[in-house]
Amino acid sequence: MTERHRDGRPRPLLPSERPIRFLTDGGTPARGPHPYPEPDPDLLLRAYRRMVVGRRFDAQATALTKQGRLAVYPSSRGQEACQVGAVLALDDGDWLFPTYRESVALVTRGIPPVEVLSLLRGDAHCGYDPHRHHVAPQCTPLATQTVHAAGLAYAERRKGSGRVALAFVGDGATSEGDFHEALNFAAVFHAPVVFLVQNNRYAISVPLERQTAAPALAYKGIGYGVRSEQVDGNDAVAVLAVLGAAVAHARSGGGPFLVEAHTYRMEPHTNADDATRYRADAETERWRRRDPIARLEAYLRGLGRLGDEEAAAIAAEAEEVAARLRAGMNADPDLAPLDLFAHVYREPTPQLAEQRALLRSELQAELHAEEVPV
Numbered sequence: 001m002t003e004r005h006r007d008g009r010p011r012p013l014l015p016s017e018r019p020i021r022f023l024t025d026g027g028t029p030a031r032g033p034h035p036y037p038e039p040d041p042d043l044l045l046r047a048y049r050r051m052v053v054g055r056r057f058d059a060q061a062t063a064l065t066k067q068g069r070l071a072v073y074p075s076s077r078g079q080e081a082c083q084v085g086a087v088l089a090l091d092d093g094d095w096l097f098p099t100y101r102e103s104v105a106l107v108t109r110g111i112p113p114v115e116v117l118s119l120l121r122g123d124a125h126c127g128y129d130p131h132r133h134h135v136a137p138q139c140t141p142l143a144t145q146t147v148h149a150a151g152l153a154y155a156e157r158r159k160g161s162g163r164v165a166l167a168f169v170g171d172g173a174t175s176e177g178d179f180h181e182a183l184n185f186a187a188v189f190h191a192p193v194v195f196l197v198q199n200n201r202y203a204i205s206v207p208l209e210r211q212t213a214a215p216a217l218a219y220k221g222i223g224y225g226v227r228s229e230q231v232d233g234n235d236a237v238a239v240l241a242v243l244g245a246a247v248a249h250a251r252s253g254g255g256p257f258l259v260e261a262h263t264y265r266m267e268p269h270t271n272a273d274d275a276t277r278y279r280a281d282a283e284t285e286r287w288r289r290r291d292p293i294a295r296l297e298a299y300l301r302g303l304g305r306l307g308d309e310e311a312a313a314i315a316a317e318a319e320e321v322a323a324r325l326r327a328g329m330n331a332d333p334d335l336a337p338l339d340l341f342a343h344v345y346r347e348p349t350p351q352l353a354e355q356r357a358l359l360r361s362e363l364q365a366e367l368h369a370e371e372v373p374v
């Protein structure tokens, strides 16, 4: 299927020269014309609400690491337009393939926040039911989720289900072999998969300039025959417009679509990282002025779609979510530590069996032997 412009001309695989944006940094309408239709204001208001709740969740999770209730947390503060935009662009039956950074997306999908954080607390490989939510376990090895997403999308195509998969991937992970294999496979087999590259400019301490010589990460799709686009990832209106088109393209049989969202991670890589060692405060400050939530709020207020009362109600809802999360995380989980070994391979490897035996003997030394299941 050849993509066409609205005037009927065939659309090339190439992304637009500059990232698509509908809003200025201050949240006023950016000059057009826009190659994608503007999303409905009701959808934008829903996105705003989810972004405010997501940011509060993120701040609470960060605080829980300081209280020792969470082992590690990779914040996505500043990336809310991507986290929320991806989920709102999909139908409930579509599949998400997240990385460790996508906790806000998973909360937006409706997964209970404590279940989202079980992995990062170290309680389980995955704290939620992937089949119930159509969300794969959060992936820590870089880019392996892109091949899983391509494979699942291909299976959905063969079943004729009309379902789409969306894989999140970071700028650093686009250097991994799996990412390239996933793009190639998806293109050759017309898998209905959207690759959303959140280019937040750093792979821990490695800046984008050390990561790639490509003019933009969106160009990485071209060589594989994958239609690609770049978008201002801090402009929720643009993210929803482009992802909406990407999902429609995949669902209608156009094959995969790659979206590079230009964004920025405002916090360190995780709470264990010190970002001042590799980036200047002035840079972070520049991105602070492009805050995705403030931009969308200014736009919605300008449209007359958001007033003080509704903004206060949304802020109160976010506080409630944070309070529930605190209560849930302050309750000690009921764990069976040896279960961690039960769901890795169908037949345990000798190494796993050895690790299991080691943990079991450590637990036995701490507890009474008869309390530890074999």
Ligand SMILES: Cc1ncc(C[n+]2csc(CCOP(=O)(O)OP(=O)(O)O)c2C)c(N)n1
Pocket: 101, 140, 141, 142, 169, 170, 171, 172, 173, 174, 200, 202, 203, 204, 265, 269
């Ligand atoms: C295969 C693999 N190699 C190395 C790592 C260690 N590692 C964890 S996060 C990270 C940086 C990833 O950066 P990016 O893909 O840009 O995602 P971001 O963390 O910025 O969301 C690295 C190198 C890993 N998890 N997996």
